[in-house]
Amino acid sequence: MSLCPRCQSANDQIRTEHKGLNAQGELVWTIFHCNACEFSWRDCEPAISIDYDTREAFFRIDPKKDYPVIMPPAQYK
Amino acid sequence: MNDDRKPLSAKAKEVGQRIGSLRDFLEFLEENGQCVTWSDEVYPEPDIRNVAVAAGRDANTGPAVIFSNIAGYPGKKLVLGVHGSFTNLALLLGHPKGTTIKELFYDIISRWGDDEPLLDFIEPEDAPVNQNRLTENFNLYELLPLYRINEYDGGFYIGKANVVSRDPRDPDNFGKQNVGIYRIQVQAPGEFTLLSVPAHDMGRHIMAAEADNVPLKISVMLGNHPAMCMFAATPVGYEESEFAYASQMMGSPLRLTKSGNGMDILADSEMVIEAELMNGVRTLEGPFGEFPGSYSGARRIPRFKITAISHRNDPIFENIYIGRGWTEHDTLIGLNTSAPIYAQLKKDFPEVVAVNALYQHGLTGIISVKNRFAGFAKSVAMRALGTPHGTMYLKNLIMVDDDVDPFDLNEVMWALSTRTRADDTIVIPNMPMIPIDPAAEIAGKGHRLIIDATSFMPPDKLGSDSKIVTPPAGPEIDEIAKVIQLLQNGGKS
Numbered sequence: 001m002s003l004c005p006r007c008q009s010a011n012d013q014i015r016t017e018h019k020g021l022n023a024q025g026e027l028v029w030t031i032f033h034c035n036a037c038e039f040s041w042r043d044c045e046p047a048i049s050i051d052y053d054t055r056e057a058f059f060r061i062d063p064k065k066d067y068p069v070i071m072p073p074a075q076y077k
Numbered sequence: 078m079n080d081d082r083k084p085l086s087a088k089a090k091e092v093g094q095r096i097g098s099l100r101d102f103l104e105f106l107e108e109n110g111q112c113v114t115w116s117d118e119v120y121p122e123p124d125i126r127n128v129a130v131a132a133g134r135d136a137n138t139g140p141a142v143i144f145s146n147i148a149g150y151p152g153k154k155l156v157l158g159v160h161g162s163f164t165n166l167a168l169l170l171g172h173p174k175g176t177t178i179k180e181l182f183y184d185i186i187s188r189w190g191d192d193e194p195l196l197d198f199i200e201p202e203d204a205p206v207n208q209n210r211l212t213e214n215f216n217l218y219e220l221l222p223l224y225r226i227n228e229y230d231g232g233f234y235i236g237k238a239n240v241v242s243r244d245p246r247d248p249d250n251f252g253k254q255n256v257g258i259y260r261i262q263v264q265a266p267g268e269f270t271l272l273s274v275p276a277h278d279m280g281r282h283i284m285a286a287e288a289d290n291v292p293l294k295i296s297v298m299l300g301n302h303p304a305m306c307m308f309a310a311t312p313v314g315y316e317e318s319e320f321a322y323a324s325q326m327m328g329s330p331l332r333l334t335k336s337g338n339g340m341d342i343l344a345d346s347e348m349v350i351e352a353e354l355m356n357g358v359r360t361l362e363g364p365f366g367e368f369p370g371s372y373s374g375a376r377r378i379p380r381f382k383i384t385a386i387s388h389r390n391d392p393i394f395e396n397i398y399i400g401r402g403w404t405e406h407d408t409l410i411g412l413n414t415s416a417p418i419y420a421q422l423k424k425d426f427p428e429v430v431a432v433n434a435l436y437q438h439g440l441t442g443i444i445s446v447k448n449r450f451a452g453f454a455k456s457v458a459m460r461a462l463g464t465p466h467g468t469m470y471l472k473n474l475i476m477v478d479d480d481v482d483p484f485d486l487n488e489v490m491w492a493l494s495t496r497t498r499a500d501d502t503i504v505i506p507n508m509p510m511i512p513i514d515p516a517a518e519i520a521g522k523g524h525r526l527i528i529d530a531t532s533f534m535p536p537d538k539l540g541s542d543s544k545i546v547t548p549p550a551g552p553e554i555d556e557i558a559k560v561i562q563l564l565q566n567g568g569k570s
């Protein structure tokens with residue numbers, strides 16, 4: 001696994017979350033999570049979900065951008 | 078008080094007594110041809126999404142689908158579409174297949190209330206949900222067959238959880254304990270985000286906990302009694318209990334027990350995840366394909382940490398397909414959205430006959446009302462916009478006469494065609510609106526549209542040729558229609 005499919009963050013931002021095995025204990029797929037943009041994905045998903053170039057640009061995330069905060073935490077007010 | 082209250086039929090009582098859990102209901106649906114098992118191997122994506130959408134195409138008769146062979150999840154089961162059709166709801170309420178939506182609406186109205194709750198409390202050690210208990214090393218990715226619901230969702234969502242929380246400022250108050258459905262995105266093996274807004278009961282609980290810097294504990298119930306899900310999605314009053322409403326609708330006791338972190342939970346649910354708010358933490362969540370049929374964008378929202386998990390042996394993960402309608406979301410909440418609007422209007426305007434707010438959580442509503450005098454329907458429409466749900470949701474309102482079934486769109490279109498004058502439409506600009514209305518110019522604000530498609534009343538001048546044909550109608554004709562349907566189906570209903 002190289003870059004995050006959604007924000008293109010590098011390998012050091014990507015966690016391996018879980019490996020799905022079949023009844024014989026063989027690896028079927030792996031789930032990853034990006035620490036920068038919080039995207040989760042499975043490596044066997046269709047390209048439209050997990051390939052950066054196939055995905056619609058509209059759905060890209062820039063982790064450095066300010067996204068709206070739902071119910072800003074009270075102690076920071 | 079509910080003036081429409083009627084005693085339950087013998088069949089409704091029998092079904093209420095039989096169904097104590099999701100498992101009971103699935104068995105009952107299966108016996109009635111309304112639950113199928115998909116035993117071919119599916120990949121989590123895109124197969125589950127594809128099957129769910131295909132099964133849910135028919136809002137009237139679509140079955141629930143159990144997935145029993147998911148690649149990478151040997152032995153795990155997932156069920157979708159439990160509330161995916163009006164036939165499934167009819168069976169839950171003790172009606173035969175073929176019951177009309179209008180009949181279901183009046184039945185739900187007749188059961189509406191929380192003044193006669195039927196709740197049994199059992200000890201936690203006797204509760205099936207506690208057959209297995211985990212207190213460390215949580216991994217939701219392993220416990221639940223998780224998958225991406227729509228292709229651009231930001232992650233794996235739990236879309237049909239019933240979340241119990243208590244007011245952190247009044248934790249001993251049973252009524253202020255809230256059960257709601259909030260979208261949950263798994264953010265780590267033992268952590269998740271939960272989307273609520275200040276207007277939700279849960280949002281109030283989150284803000285209170287963070288303001289006072291006290292813990293907010295929640296219990297996330299998965300795979301629940303089918304009546305619970307219907308009321309978790311219903312906006313009942315802040316001091317009213319969803320448990321009470323759900324049990325009263327079924328006319329049969331719901332079994333409750335205490336979760337490890339002090340919430341009242343259903344004793345027969347498939348799984349209960351106990352968790353605690355991570356005070357002050359906000360995590361990027363979304364997008365998520367929401368009920369208006371569009372994605373709601375990425376936001377930073379509250380995050381929770383799991384503290385314990387209880388589950389039955391071989392738990393069944395119940396989830397929902399949600400996206401561009403018609404979907405299970407519409408069937409699940411449609412009648413329970415319509416009923417409280419009806420009840421609130423009826424208090425002031427007994428002329429209101431029925432309310433159809435099935436469409437996209439009531440973004441479009443159709444109200445049938447007997448005009449008292451000219452223009453009366455418009456006054457009723459204004460009152461509907463002022464109901465708790467109407468304030469944020471009722472974007473388009475169509476008012477029809479009492480001789481029009483608001484659940485029959487052919488009749489509604491007839492009323493629009495024959496009874497609407499273009500100057501009988503009203504636009505009220507810049508009103509409050511749920512932020513996820515895709516048509517909004519400014520999220521959180523929007524315009525309201527009222528179309529008065531009721532007929533003329535004095536002192537209005539009658540239209541020319543306005544004398545209406547009265548074709549045969551009523552229970553007798555409804556019965557004949559059912560007989561014809563039976564004949565057409567070769568004797569099978």
Ligand SMILES: [Zn+2]
Pocket residue numbers: 004005006007008009034035036037038039
């Ligand atoms: Zn990323």
